Amino acid sequence: MARKKLAKSNVLPSIDLVNASVDFPIYNARGRSIRSALLQRVGGAVSTEADGVTVNALRDVTLSLRSGDRLALVGHNGAGKSTLLRVFSGAYEPSGGSAEIVGKVASLLDITMGMDPELTGAENIILRGVFGGMTIEEARRFIPDVAAFSELGDYVNLPMRTYSSGMTLRLAFAISTASTPDILLLDELISVGDSAFAHKARERIEAMMDRARILVLASHDPKTLRKYCNRAVMLSEGRIVADGTVEDVLRAYGVEADEDATL
Template sequence: MASILVEDVSLNYPIYDAGGRSLKSAIIQTVGAKMATNSGRVEVEALRDISLNLKDGDRLGIVGHNGAGKTTLLRVLGGAYEPPKGRVLIDGTVSSLTDITMGMDMDATGRENVRLRCVFLGMSYSEAARHSDEIAEFSELGSFLDLPIRTYSTGMLVRLAFAASTASRPQILIMDEMIGAGDAAFAEKAKARVNEYVENASILVLASHNDGILRTFCNQAILLDQGRITFAGSVDEVLERYHAEKGRS
């Protein structure tokens, strides 16, 4: 049984070089911020008093404008950020696809990076080795796998990162938008793999600006604004509220 429990989580980003009045004003107006009392620096309130309780079968969509806190929340759930306030309890294996190239070394070969990415996602070295041949075949990169990835085109790098990132079958899947990869032929193969990946997860948390994707994959949603959950409900209810608020802004 997989589960996610988030209780009263808050997280601030200090911005130490925001010395100019115009920059401080722009940060406050764009993402919402407060001034630290002693140093005069700006602190962006990325998350404020977030609480969630997700169990097997939950498919949560996260909705909000750019800067609302969606990616920060995903990174907290994926374990990349440890919030200074509140607590996060996660039961189950987690795969976070907020950045599919994270953990990769530009000077290492494609084959070496397959293992690096798999270990970064929580596999043991032996598990990564077992998956290496399948990942290499799926990527369709052939002899390029023996070259440093700094020699790759963007499309080749995305193929490799995608193949490695979707090799495991986690219980909890964290995604920032749906993954697309490569040319048209490879993109179709990637789409089928993503669909299988999502279906096999016990819990999905997906941030997206695409209404159709949210309606297809999610069975509930939350609306974030300036780091706070301002509304929660069905996907249709949350999207209706989001678009109504966008229309008034």
């Protein structure tokens, strides 16, 4: 079972997985399309049993990260990268083995998760803050900064269902990046809004990446991984099959040192 603990001031953030596995049993699978859809979502491999099928999204993953690690996740779609990130975030608990995460985690995987369209923007800021471990008063103090960064103006006091999709994403991004975590999890670098806002968003993400003690970044862009990471692992069918420097793992994946092709 995954255990997530907030770091104390004298404890450095860390991630420790020991033989961690994540399985999704499907007991009444009604055809191949269900299996395919789930595989695209979580990755891994499928095993067929008498009472249904099981998606083995992660299998026996042992991995330790410490302060200063900038980990790149490499692998094809469905290799298990997103599932591993969700284990790091605490969203998924291992069905086998263990995962211990020490420190404040920020996950930019599903930035609109937990937001309620019937609540105002300000109420959603408080809601997400409380979900993240803040008190209501602490979360309320973030409202002015989040409203200013998202450029919502008076809309921050209107129900989120009145927002355009772009406004919703700007609010979600501003909430998700309002504070600096110990551990930052990214599935590709996010681009939000028009060019001016996207530039501002990229600057904020890069600042968070610089300040975070541990960074985990999944990307199909070798240039991005080389720029931000100092270590890499490659996944295939839910297993770690390579662990080393970014260049060594990219080479194992088939990308040479002077290549920037999409993974």
